Amino acid sequence: METPETNITLRDLPIGARLLVRTKTDWRTAVVSQFYTEKATLIVCSPSGRTYRLRRLLEMEISFDGEIAILKTDLEENWRDNFSRYDVRW
Numbered sequence: 001m002e003t004p005e006t007n008i009t010l011r012d013l014p015i016g017a018r019l020l021v022r023t024k025t026d027w028r029t030a031v032v033s034q035f036y037t038e039k040a041t042l043i044v045c046s047p048s049g050r051t052y053r054l055r056r057l058l059e060m061e062i063s064f065d066g067e068i069a070i071l072k073t074d075l076e077e078n079w080r081d082n083f084s085r086y087d088v089r090w
Contacts (some may be wrong), residue, residue, distance in 0.1 A: 010040050010071070011058040019062065019069035020079050021054065027079040030054070030071075 013019070013032050021030040021044055034041040039055045046052060061072040070079060 008062045008064075009058060010056060010060045010062060011035070013062065013069065017069065019071055020083075021056075021071045022073045022075065022077075022079075027083045 017032045030042040030044045042054045
């Protein structure tokens with residue numbers, strides 16, 4: 001028996017949840033940091049080793065690739081094809 005798929009939004013993730021986010025150039029890992037009335041703050045890791053913050057609407061949908069949470073975008077791109085390469089020293 002199949003169960004109907006429920007739409008999970010950014011609001012449904014707990015603080016500290018990890019997910020993939022599409023930036024202007026590539027896909028990067030992010031962590032849910034804080035919730036506000038209408039938006040959530042995400043801490044995004046950059047390839048240089050620094051981090052920065054993004055704010056996204058709480059109603060943005062989350063999809064899953066196995067157990068990996070992915071913030072949905074309008075692009076029909078596989079995240080594995082353009083995932084940001086991090087500093088290999090770490």
